[in-house]
Amino acid sequence: MDYISAPEAAENWGISERRVQKLCKENRIPGVVRFSRIWLIPKDAKKPEDGRMKAKNKQEDNHGI
Template identity: 55%
Template structure:
């Protein structure tokens, strides 16, 4: 399986690597694995819906 880093996922999804780190820690990205201090995210993972707003921020950008 191919993986991407927090930085790569951030560029792909248009959000900060810190927010993605939070998603990984909370188990919101299926298949994400922690190897030492680094999170590995499957390249085919979908961007989680932003639960901080009523509608989520999935409407901005394509989410992939």
């Protein structure tokens, strides 16, 4: 299996390297491996969905109570 580094994944996905590291630490990227201080991400891994709710959706959810 081919791997890429966190900086390469960050560039491919258009997010910061720090964000990629956090996603790795939270096990949100399947197949990720930690080698010493380096995160190795499968080359074919997809960017995880953003788990944050948008403010509009929160307001809609509160009105349904």
